[in-house]
Amino acid sequence: MRGAALAIGSTIVAFAATSCGGGGSSGTAGIPLPVASATTPGPATKDAQVRFVITWPTGAASNAARRREYLSNSTASITIAVNSGTPLVVNNPNLAPGTKSAGTQATTVVNVDAPIGDDTFTVDDFDATGGTGNLLAANSIPFDVVIDTANTVPITLNGNLGKIACAPIAPFVSGTAPTFTLVGPAGQIALMPEDADGNIIVAPGVVPTLTLASATSGAATITSTSTANQYVVNPTTVGTATALTASGTNLAGTAVTSTCTITREEALYVVNHSIQGTNPAIDIYPASAATSATPIATIAGSRADVNQPQYIAVANTGQVYVSNQGPQPGATYGPTQGYIAIYAPAASGNVAPTGTISGLRQPTGLSFDPKGDLFSTTAYSIDEYAPPVKPGATRFDYLGYGLPYTVPDSGESECYANYVDANSEVYLACSNEIEYWAAGWTPTTAGTAVEFPEGADVSLVGVTASSTTGTPGSIYATLSDNNLNSIAEFQAGASGDTTVPTLIKSTGFSQPFGLWFDGTAFYVTNFGNGTVEIFSSATLFATGVASATLTLPVGPGTGAAAPYGVTTE
Numbered sequence: 001m002r003g004a005a006l007a008i009g010s011t012i013v014a015f016a017a018t019s020c021g022g023g024g025s026s027g028t029a030g031i032p033l034p035v036a037s038a039t040t041p042g043p044a045t046k047d048a049q050v051r052f053v054i055t056w057p058t059g060a061a062s063n064a065a066r067r068r069e070y071l072s073n074s075t076a077s078i079t080i081a082v083n084s085g086t087p088l089v090v091n092n093p094n095l096a097p098g099t100k101s102a103g104t105q106a107t108t109v110v111n112v113d114a115p116i117g118d119d120t121f122t123v124d125d126f127d128a129t130g131g132t133g134n135l136l137a138a139n140s141i142p143f144d145v146v147i148d149t150a151n152t153v154p155i156t157l158n159g160n161l162g163k164i165a166c167a168p169i170a171p172f173v174s175g176t177a178p179t180f181t182l183v184g185p186a187g188q189i190a191l192m193p194e195d196a197d198g199n200i201i202v203a204p205g206v207v208p209t210l211t212l213a214s215a216t217s218g219a220a221t222i223t224s225t226s227t228a229n230q231y232v233v234n235p236t237t238v239g240t241a242t243a244l245t246a247s248g249t250n251l252a253g254t255a256v257t258s259t260c261t262i263t264r265e266e267a268l269y270v271v272n273h274s275i276q277g278t279n280p281a282i283d284i285y286p287a288s289a290a291t292s293a294t295p296i297a298t299i300a301g302s303r304a305d306v307n308q309p310q311y312i313a314v315a316n317t318g319q320v321y322v323s324n325q326g327p328q329p330g331a332t333y334g335p336t337q338g339y340i341a342i343y344a345p346a347a348s349g350n351v352a353p354t355g356t357i358s359g360l361r362q363p364t365g366l367s368f369d370p371k372g373d374l375f376s377t378t379a380y381s382i383d384e385y386a387p388p389v390k391p392g393a394t395r396f397d398y399l400g401y402g403l404p405y406t407v408p409d410s411g412e413s414e415c416y417a418n419y420v421d422a423n424s425e426v427y428l429a430c431s432n433e434i435e436y437w438a439a440g441w442t443p444t445t446a447g448t449a450v451e452f453p454e455g456a457d458v459s460l461v462g463v464t465a466s467s468t469t470g471t472p473g474s475i476y477a478t479l480s481d482n483n484l485n486s487i488a489e490f491q492a493g494a495s496g497d498t499t500v501p502t503l504i505k506s507t508g509f510s511q512p513f514g515l516w517f518d519g520t521a522f523y524v525t526n527f528g529n530g531t532v533e534i535f536s537s538a539t540l541f542a543t544g545v546a547s548a549t550l551t552l553p554v555g556p557g558t559g560a561a562a563p564y565g566v567t568t569e
Helices: 060-065
Strands: 003-008 011-016 035-039 047-055 077-082 088-091 107-115 117-128 132-145 163-169 173-176 179-183 187-194 211-214 220-224 230-235 241-249 255-265 267-272 281-286 297-299 309-314 320-324 338-343 355-360 366-368 374-377 381-385 397-400 415-420 426-430 433-437 448-451 460-465 475-479 486-490 502-505 512-517 522-526 531-535 550-553 563-568
Touching (some): 163 241, 179 187, 220 241, 267 309, 366 415, 374 415, 433 460, 486 512
Parallel strands (some): 035 107, 415 460, 512 563
Antiparallel strands (some): 003 011, 173 179, 211 241, 267 563, 415 426, 426 433, 433 448, 475 486, 486 502
16 A cells, blocks of 8 residues: 655645555554545446545644644645545544644544546535635646556645745844844845634645735845745845735735844844954954854855955845955966855855856955946956946956056055945055045046055055045055054045145054045954954044944854955845
């Protein structure tokens, strides 16, 4: 006798069928099984007996140990009909009094007379006795009944959608339904189809297809994933709760909906260049992380294609871009071994990039402008790529170091970070100066240089501007030389080598490399001591001596830390 399966809730009903006649059979250890039988009318004149074996569920206390062949605890009765005839009702014999939960496991044999030939078996599953209450699952299965043959009816039930539950997918989304918090611009939510009693509907059998949409137009961008009923959610506003509407259709064609909310929190991304190339990684924190926080997610491992990573930028759609000095796996060392690795929204762990922009000469700084164009500093230019920036992309514009700068000795051979502000002004950090271009620049536009005094021995790695309103603000740059270990501040409009910067000191500075301003706080990576310092506002720099509001240790679990690029999104 071969088994067939009925899927309901998060479990499966086990059936066996045969055309052999006879009464009840024996269960475990020879214990007689209860037998229910009925004859349903059919078009044929000669019948054969089809035998089903139903294994009922154990009690609620045994949920954790249930195997997949057991029915959901909500199942109180099953009906079986042949060719739309009068259904045979089989009640769960072991329900706990006054509840819909079974006691100990029980098994029932069902004998059904079916006409020889092509038949249709209709099976319905209910949460009340007598074939009443909520329909939990159902299906109609065509089957050819053959006399004097062991007929196995391959019955699989399709769950009947009664409820929809939202579920967060770690590590970026957390919380208890229906309210969730998302760290970063993109995270995943799973929609769980449930029957009327809250049992999750899974395969085999048809799993209801569910859709997710933002209740407010433009409040979030939502895309489906390759996994059924899972979606990437990209809320457009930090700090605002976005309502999400889930919908589906039950077996009767009636719409079922539910609502959950998600609030986006800013994420902090730190490139861990690592000591001597050991275990490089991209560490991701909540921007509000406490001093002892560890990353909520890390992109690292053999598949992650991270080799000498330096700078990072995150598109407003959630894709993560990381510049690497390289080479890529399988590539050879050479002048164009560098590349930009691109990761999907909500990527974490030992995950492969979705693609790379390869063949670059010493790629370093990365920034996005308000239009979504990516700016990449390479050995001889700032390359600009139009969105969507993807593998095979080619630059369509650039600012070459050979342009007629305002100051001739521009130090153009050693440039690193770049930054594009809300007004599309482009800033470039070089070894002894900062170059910047006003909005509306072209490849032939002369940049403005702000130089440091001769002999300053400046190693300038990061640059950012303090305005995010479209108005140029003060220019800040990291001075990573061990004799300086400071942040240089130039007032808006500074130019030439006569402007003396304010040097801002902090006891935590140790080869400060990366620098980022999110409109509220400054983030500084210290390559020398493996930390990220967070300064809550520009006013902390007013006196030239600053104390960090928070200090994060970088790289727990990813090896010796040497943080480089930093950004938030």
